[in-house]
Amino acid sequence: MSTPARASIRPEVPTRNLTEMDREALRALLCDELGEPAYRVKQIYRHVFQRGVRSIDEMTDLSKALRARLVEAGYTVGRVSVGDVRESIDGTRKLAVRLQDGGAVETVLIPMGEGRFSQCLSSQLGCALDCDFCYTGKLGLSRHLTAGEIVDQVLVARNAVPEGARVTHLVFMGMGEPLHNFEAVVKSLGPICDPEGLGYSHRKVTVSTVGLVPQIDRLGAEAPVNLAVSLNASSDEVRNQIMPINKRYPIAEVVAALARYPLPPRRKMTVEYVLLGGTNDSEQDAERLGRQLRRLRRRIRINLIPWNPFAGPSYARPDEARVRTFQRALTEQGYTVTVRTTKGLDIDAACGQLGERPEA
Ligand code: SAH
Numbered sequence: 469m470s471t472p473a474r475a476s477i478r479p480e481v482p483t484r485n486l487t488e489m490d491r492e493a494l495r496a497l498l499c500d501e502l503g504e505p506a507y508r509v510k511q512i513y514r515h516v517f518q519r520g521v522r523s524i525d526e527m528t529d530l531s532k533a534l535r536a537r538l539v540e541a542g543y544t545v546g547r548v549s550v551g552d553v554r555e556s557i558d559g560t561r562k563l564a565v566r567l568q569d570g571g572a573v574e575t576v577l578i579p580m581g582e583g584r585f586s587q588c589l590s591s592q593l594g595c596a597l598d599c600d601f602c603y604t605g606k607l608g609l610s611r612h613l614t615a616g617e618i619v620d621q622v623l624v625a626r627n628a629v630p631e632g633a634r635v636t637h638l639v640f641m642g643m644g645e646p647l648h649n650f651e652a653v654v655k656s657l658g659p660i661c662d663p664e665g666l667g668y669s670h671r672k673v674t675v676s677t678v679g680l681v682p683q684i685d686r687l688g689a690e691a692p693v694n695l696a697v698s699l700n701a702s703s704d705e706v707r708n709q710i711m712p713i714n715k716r717y718p719i720a721e722v723v724a725a726l727a728r729y730p731l732p733p734r735r736k737m738t739v740e741y742v743l744l745g746g747t748n749d750s751e752q753d754a755e756r757l758g759r760q761l762r763r764l765r766r767r768i769r770i771n772l773i774p775w776n777p778f779a780g781p782s783y784a785r786p787d788e789a790r791v792r793t794f795q796r797a798l799t800e801q802g803y804t805v806t807v808r809t810t811k812g813l814d815i816d817a818a819c820g821q822l823g824e825r826p827e828a
Contacts, residue, residue, distance in 0.1 A: 479613070487545060488655060513662075520626060549565075573590035599678065639676065670694075698740045702757035737764075743775060
């Protein structure tokens, strides 16, 4: 994994994006720098997050002079645009989100029934972790997204759900490793979780990680959202093979980090486990996994994800019976175990399939 400090993976795009400013940052700009009254903060927040305006010029209750100063200073409302939108037969929608410097990430809207959608957000263009079973992992990392580009995904997706439907949950399970882009992800949670911003409570937001232990600790201290960890193996031997990061943070250390994550009462963390047929899906694996996670049993829910194929690696997607057997072996050990319903497979929008395909 390349280190977060490497200049080349820092975005070149200017970050003067109103969508990434929390109210304190906006107040500092408007009041301290520009000498405006404090109520401007509320006005701009209402435009950006409630009304969804996409340009400073549309904020007609601000003086012309103020609008001009913001524009001249290089501020914008959002820095992405929606490209291709694809819809699956199951109602899943995948949006290509074009970035200003030419790249594109993907965000996925997953129907949860009754007009509710869960949105899967990307945190990086590509990914540095190189997990062997993941398409995004095979792309390598081009760059981190800015906090604004993360918030922008939520803003642009509001127009992409059917009339009357709402995005009720946000999951950082799209392209990238959110905790490798820690600062931007936490910064994006400012406007995302602000009641006057996008208004998602921390309970409605989940960050999924390969298990970067120091960053898990920092997240718990700074922004205690729901946590999901992609464990994906029951032994270090197999995890080393499929997830190179395991050599840095082996299973026992990841489990210890989960044990100390500050979890509100009655809430559970998620342990994700991609089932790779013939590699990590035997009953023996299920038993060993149960043993590894024993101390977490009441604090977690195990989510099994049958592998979603893409051309390249020689894994197999286990059949339904094998998935159920694995699930049962864990339930019998006292775990809460769910199987992730595969959504968006026909449009390459399922877990681990995100990233532009080369032109055919
Ligand atoms: N980097 C973070 C966020 C991505 S979440 C993380 O790894 O948690 C994507 C989830 O999908 C992870 O749990 C990952 O293990 C899983 N995944 C990756 N490729 C997959 C594939 N081809 N089929 C099914 N799940 C996959």
